[in-house]
Each structure stands twice: as C-alpha cells, then as structure tokens.
Amino acid sequence: MMLIELTDVRKAFNQGKPNEFWAIQGITTQFEVNRITCLKGASGSGKTTLMSMIGCLSRPTSGRIRLQDRTISSLPERFLTQVRRHTFGFIFQRFNLIPGLSVVENIMLPAYPLGLKASCLRSRADRLLEQFLLADKASNPVEWLSGGEAQRVAICRALINDPQILIADEPTANLDSRLSREFMSLLDQLSKAGKTVLISSHDPVVFDSPVVDRVVELEDGLVVSGEG
Amino acid sequence: MIALLRKQRYFIDYTLGTMMRHKGKSLGLLTVYTIIIFMLASVMLFSHAMRSEAVALLADSPEIVVQRIQAGRSVMVPADYLQRIGKLRGVTEKRGRLWGYYYDPAVKANYTVMASEQDQLSINDIVIGEGIARTRGLSIGDYLTLRSHEGKAFSFRVLRLLESESELISSDLLLMNPEGYRRLFGIDESLYTDLVLSVRNPREIQKIAEKLTLLLPDSRPILRTEILRTYESLFSWRQGVMLILLLGSVLAFVIFAWDKASGLSAEERKEIGILKAVGWETSEVMRMKFWEGVIISLMAFLIGYLAAYLHVFYTSAGLFEPVLKGWSVLYPSFQLTPSVDGLQLATLFFFTVLPYTLATIVPVWQTSITDPDLVMR
C-alpha cells in the first residue's frame, strides 16, 4: 500500500534572484506503509529539504505530493500544520528540546494546540515515559539529561500525538555507535508496532542496519539509487 | 468549544513559563509599561479629582453673582443695588458679599479674606485655613496682626481653624467680622464686593439674569452653571495639554516595546522554531504571544493604575507638588476625594494598551512566521 507519493517534486530557494538554487530537481518516488526507509546522501544532497517537504514543514515549488488520498503539496501552511501534527512525529538531529522546561513539559508541547484534557494528556505522556524508561526523570529539566536520554525524550515528544509516520533527521549524529544501535532497535520496535519510519542519514550504522527496509540515495537533489 | 478554551489555557501556561524563564526582559518591559500608565493615570486622576473638588465647592455657592462694571473694570457694588433689584420672581435670597485678598509680606503670600456673617464672629476674631495656620505657626488663641489700609496694625485672635472637605480651596481662607473687614480695608458701609442671588428653579436662572441686566445696566451677572461649564472645559483642556506633553513618552514607550518584541535572542528564536517544527501553527504562536501581551498589559495596567490612585489620593500627588507649588505659597497638604471615572479608564486604555498592542503586532508576526524547518537546517 502506498502511503506517500511524490511526482516530479522540485524546490527552489531565492527564486528569481541571482543566487537562485534548486535543492530538489525533480523527484518521483513512493514510500510505503509500515517500513523503515533511509534517505542517504552527503550533506547538501537535498535529504533534509525532501524530508521537510514530505513532513509538511515546507511546500514544494512545483510538483505534487500525495499523502494517502490527499494532495498536500498545494495546501497553505495553516492546513499543512494540521495534517502534520496528526500524521508526523519528528526527531531532530540536535534533539531540539526546549531548555528550562521539564522533560514531561517538553514531551507534551506538540499536543498543546490540540486542546486535550490536561489529565488525559498527562497520562499519555506518562505512558510514553514509562515505555522509554524515563518515568523517574519526568520533572527534571532537560538540561540534566544525557545524550541517550535526550534522544529518548525526543522520541517521546514525536509520539505524543500518536502519529502514523516518524521522521528522523540525522538522528544518530550526536550519538556514539552503541547509542546509535540502541536507537535503531527502538525504531525497529516502533516499526513493528505499526509506525512508518523515514530517516535521513549518512551514518553507516543507520543505512547498513538490518532494520532498514529500503535505502534511497540522493545526490544533488536527484534520486540516484533505490527508486521504487 | 471546551477544547478551544483548554487550548488557550495551555498557551497561557506556556507563555507564563516563557516569561518566567526570561525574567529580566519581562520585568524590564513591565517596569517601563507600568511607569507610563502610572504617569498618565496620575495626571488624569489628579485633574479629574481637582475638577470634582471645584464642582463640589460650587455646589453650595449661589446661582447668580452680580458684579458691577465701571469702565470695563469690576468695582464695588453700592448697597442700594439690592433695593434696586427689588423683588424678582424666583429669587429666594439676595445679599451682598465682602471679600478680597490680603498680601502678607511676612510669608510673601496672598490670603483670601472673606467677611462672614454666619459665624457670629466678634470684631477681633478670625477663622483661618490650615495653610495660613501652618505658614504662620498659628494655633487657636494666637494673634495674627494685619496692617490696615492706613498702615495701622490690627491684631486678630484666631478663634478656630477651618475644617473642610476640600482643603484645596479653604487652605488660604481667612474669615472675619464684616465690620472688621470694612475697617481693615477702609470700605464704606454702603459698598459690597458683589451681590449674590439664590434661585430655586434652574430653568428660571437665564430669565432672571436677563432681567438683572435690564434693571442694573452696569452690572454683570455670573451664573454658576456658566462657571461650572468653564471649569469643565478648562480642566479637560488642561488634561488634554498634559496628555499631549506625555504623548512623547508614550511614543518612546512604543518604540521601546517594538524593539523588545522584535529583538529576539537566538535562544528565543530557536524556541519558536522548535514549536513550529513540532506542530504549532503560525496563528497559534501569534495567539500565544497575544496572551503574553494581555498578561503584561493587564499587570502593568493594574499596578500602574493602583500606584497612581495611591499617589493622587493618599500622598496628595506628591510628585506634582513642585509643579503646583508655583501656584501659591500656601500650597495645601490637601486630601483629594477619591473618584474613578469610566470614561477616564477607557481613555487611559486607548492611550496605553492600544499603542502597545500595535507596536507588537509586526514583531510578533515576524517571530511567528519562523520557518518550521529552520531547526532542521
């Protein structure tokens, strides 16, 4: 079953100016449900730009992106965000936790705009903390966490709205190889629990990992291998 | 609907947390904002209270005062004018008044001297206001010596001190026996300073004034309603001028607020970027910032207004004292009667919260449109 379908997607920056630059130059591909796909490529190859378009963080300059039966490439930001927060969970390279807030507050952050009942939201967060062995750290400020813990908090935050698809951008860049392997096994668990995972990475621990179902290689904004 | 309210609660919670984390910045803004509201509110409360005092004072003054004009200057009114007025319909009482000013070189100040019949003062007794008592160091039973028109020294015994609701007016007042007054200033028995008429029905005042100008062609009737109206416009005009002067500081504040709102630290910018990335929408970030503005404005308004209230009504506008002192040496340590006016509150709101809100719209928007994929770059 197709989940995400890209048709001739292009993205330009500084359009119409002398430093115009096409980061993505026409990509047509699909991503399937319940699999772990890795976008591989050197920095500047367009992986992050592509991921941000798939994840509804930005819009392609031209081309079409379909999410299940809905075209999302022409949605204005307001509606992209609505799609995004119900469909996607994000894990960023530098974890991007907000310092000064506690672990549990950081985790609940993406759910604030949904206006859930406070007790309901809190119990959801507690369940995730439990699952990722962070229950005793719930009220600590995030600055106190180790790298591995911060990564797990970031995963919890990505999962708080129970998204279908997880997007991880260079998730292992700040982890040593032991933690990286641990992270991959966590992804494996999530995939087995029914999540679709999209990772961008140039770390062999990731793209050579047995849990990855498919590797798509990008170069200069084009897919060079792993199509279809 | 409930979800919408809960959402706002989350935003308020979050923005309160953010403000606590950036205490310095929030406190700085709050302080300046509060000071601005404090200044404006002080001016408004003060002039409004002054006006109320004046109105309260005029409330028991006679409806019509008649002055005599000779060669364009007001002069003493002959006592037989009272007879010439005769019996006018609607006039319940008419009498002559004696009053004037006495310059006391010892304290370099003017006293307002009035002859009083109600107080049954003997010829040597006077009643004085707090201001005079304070500057001359007088208390009941002491003597005050005044120089008469011929240069003779007259000594008066202080019978009591004036206690009045509105000390602002009574502070420099000196009441004495009419006979004593005439002797002190050398005024003939047949003259009065002016005449006053009491009229029961306000609708008849205008008519009576017209009749007076016919009966006494050289007189000028002054109506209480006219004085009130003049006071009204004088005080609101004065308030307006003060406000225009203060608008400069409001403008400075607007620039300050704009600067504070747009000058985000890298850390704050990243924070907004994270919020956008994890699923907050532009309008939601703006909403969150809107609550920040509401909280700051509300706090500044409450604190500033309360401080102004205390300043004006409990410390007698202590900060304005140097300005007001120029008016009279006998500056009274008066207590104004507290009064709050809805129109005034609304106006104050328009002069402070509105400019602040406008100043922050553009910076808030600029913050809110931070690219959601910023944190991925």
Next chain:
Amino acid sequence: MMLNPAILALLMVSMLVSTMLLVAAAFAVSILRHWDIQSGSELQLRLERRTYLVSTLLIWAFLFEFLSLLLFIYNAEALSGQFVGAMCATGVLNLNPWGWPTLFLKITMFFVAAIWLLLNYLDNRGYDYPLIRFKYALLLLVLPLVVAETIVQWLHFTQMEPNLITSCCGTLFSADAQGVSAEVSGIAPANSILALAISAIVVIAAGVWVALQGKSGWLLSISGAAVFVIALVAIISSISLYIYEHPHHHCPFCILKQGHGYVGYFLYIPLFLATALSLGAGFVSPWRRIVSLSQTVADVLPVISWLALFFFVQFYLTSAWTIWHSRLTMMEVWW
C-alpha cells in the same frame, strides 16, 4: 477645538485604524493580482504568510473601531455638560453638521467589520482559502468608509465651538418638530410596540429555520435588518417614554445615562450584536456550495443563528422589562 483626553484618544484611534486599513488595502491589491493557491513559488508563500499579519491587523483595527464607537457615544454624553443647551449626546451631535454622520459611519463600520471578520473566520477554515479574493476586494470597499469616518470625526471635533448654543433632544425628538426624528417620535406608541412584537415573532421564526435547516441565511439577514430599524423606531417612539416615565421625552441617548441605570446599554449592545450576527448569516450561508467550506458553513451557520437569536431575545426581554417596570401608564393609548 476641544482638547480633552477622550477626544484625543478617538482622533488617535481613527487615524491609526485608517493607517492600518491603508496598509491592508495595499496588501489586498497584491493579493488580487498575484494570488495563486496552486503555486508553491516564493511569492505565493510570502503572500500566504503576510495574510496572517494583515488579518491580525484587521482584527485589531475592527476591535478598536468597535471600542471607539462606544467611547464616542460615552464621550458625547460626558461632553454635554460643556455646551449651552445640550442635555445629552444629542446636543453634542447637533453642534455641527458632522456629528451625526460620524455616528452613522461608526455604526456602519461596526456592521461591515463584523461581516468581514466572519468571512475571514470562514475563509481561514477552507483549505484552499476560497474567499480570499472576495474578502480582500470587500476590504477595498471598506477603506473609503474608514477614511471618511476619520475625516468627518476630525471635522466634528475641531469645529466644536464651546460658546455655540445647541439644541437638545427635547427639540429634535419631539412630535412637533420636523424631519425624520420627529416623524419617528410622532409614531403612536401602540403601533410601534405592535410592530416590535411582530418583528420578534418573524425574526425568531427565521432564526430557528436557518439554524435548523443550515441554509438560507438571507432570511435571517433581512428580518434582522428589519428588526434593527423597527427596534430603533420603537425605542424612540415608545420604549424611551416608559424609561423616562414621561409621555413626551423621546430621546434615544438619555437612556444611556446613569440616572436611568445605564439601561440603554442593555438595549443597544444586544441589539447591535444580534443585528451584526444576523447580517453575517446571510454572508455565510451562500458558501456552503464550496467544497472546502461546506462543513464549516454547516457548523457555523447554526451557531451564528442561535447567537443572534439569543441577543435578540435579550433585547426583547429588556424592552419588555422596562415597559413592565415603568410607572408610566398611557391611558389614552391602551385603553
């Protein structure tokens, strides 16, 4: 020229609002020219982001405009003490030919603003912003109104002569005088109360119909507008008599005074809100045929209609209450 804080505030607000609308109008032109929702070009992305700024600006502008309507009336009341012959706002509005136009423009702006904000709310819920051109075109039509209001209000305040003798409500709203206000004052109380009662039945029926059917909002708009007119006439010709307990005092402003318990605000505010909402209903319901809006219209239209009815009923109950509690009995009128 009068120089008091409230006047300064009003002048400042109207100039700020005009400036905000000018900025918005400039943006509206570029929306009309360049908007293309299908495109992902940077120009389109910029325009989309700017809509957030402009609609925020407009929400505030219209909110301030509404507050300034209240302040304007309240201030006219407060100023009446400073002019010979003025007993209430009527006298102040009569001071020069600009007083009444300012008030009418402000009231018009209130309704237009309410409709625009409703359209904006609706548009922001359609994933392809289907009303964007319509609403910004409408904005270009609103701009002259705001500018006119600023100018007229400026003239009104700068040409106030403190020694001018003005005529008070007793002369303007009296059956013996001439002009519209006199005609209205001269209407027999029995007729106007009857008309008010009929209008209540009609508007409630229309509102319930629109709310339950989720369509034909224009029914509510037309009956709402009619109620607005009938209600104002009724206030002048009869309700005010009951409030003042005086058979010949017809002023629509004196009821705002403290002496009458500010009852006027309890009549006017629900009436204005209800009218604005019912006018809005007519502007909301046609869009239910647009795919991206049909769900929102189906959700919003009943809410608007019920809210409008709620405020209308509040207005009717307040009117009935004032009549019921009045010690004025008009024998020759009713029996």
